Amino acid sequence: MHSKNLLYALLLFCLVFSQQCFAQTLTNSATPPKGSVAGKLVINGSAQELQAKLKNVLVILYQDNDKTGNWVEVERQLSKPDGKFTFQLNLNSKYMIELVKEGYTTKKVEFDTEVYQLTNQPAPFDFIVDMVPDRDGLKYLNPVAKVFYYAKKKEFDYQLDYSKEQMEQDAKAEQEKLKKEAEERAKQEGKEIEK
Numbered sequence: 001m002h003s004k005n006l007l008y009a010l011l012l013f014c015l016v017f018s019q020q021c022f023a024q025t026l027t028n029s030a031t032p033p034k035g036s037v038a039g040k041l042v043i044n045g046s047a048q049e050l051q052a053k054l055k056n057v058l059v060i061l062y063q064d065n066d067k068t069g070n071w072v073e074v075e076r077q078l079s080k081p082d083g084k085f086t087f088q089l090n091l092n093s094k095y096m097i098e099l100v101k102e103g104y105t106t107k108k109v110e111f112d113t114e115v116y117q118l119t120n121q122p123a124p125f126d127f128i129v130d131m132v133p134d135r136d137g138l139k140y141l142n143p144v145a146k147v148f149y150y151a152k153k154k155e156f157d158y159q160l161d162y163s164k165e166q167m168e169q170d171a172k173a174e175q176e177k178l179k180k181e182a183e184e185r186a187k188q189e190g191k192e193i194e195k
Contacts, residue, residue, distance in 0.1 A: 040090060045085050054079060059079060059097055060075075061096075094114075099131065104133055127147070
């Protein structure tokens with residue numbers, strides 16, 4: 001009987017101990033709340049064509065205040081003679097910058113500054129936007145890159161989006177498709193005339 005009580009006590013202890021360990025694991029692994037840090041993200045950009053710095057590029061900063069895609073212009077500036085420009089973005093917001101220069105394809109970069117809990121302000125984010133001469137009239141519909149807070153690294157990072165090369169390939173494929181369709185229609189019309 002005494003060993004049976006000891007066995008129950010040991011089993012009860014193991015059960016309670018394992019629940020406390022499980023609860024502690026859940027508490028420690030839970031994702032910290034987003035948007036809990038106030039402050040600024042400083043972005044230092046540079047507009048270039050290959051290695052050449054581009055001055056007087058119009059850089060327009062937009063903010064999506066309600067996060068619905070309704071972008072409102074916040075600020076504009078011209079890049080300096082060394083191609084550089086700087087903005088201070090509030091954390092926990094969405095921004096987009098647009099780079100415009102006559103003779104070049106306009107480019108946009110999106111910034112999502114929503115962060116998890118931080119112990120200090122994030123490091124400045126430095127980046128280069130490679131401007132491409134506009135020879136074919138193609139326009140980017142979407143941002144060429146998206147910047148976001150990467151929680152595992154505890155810093156801001158980026159992901160490249162649609163490239164001009166891909167856009168050119170898509171346009172070329174579309175032109176070839178239209179050409180083939182036109183040739184097929186011409187053949188069809190030629191056959192009808194012969195009859």
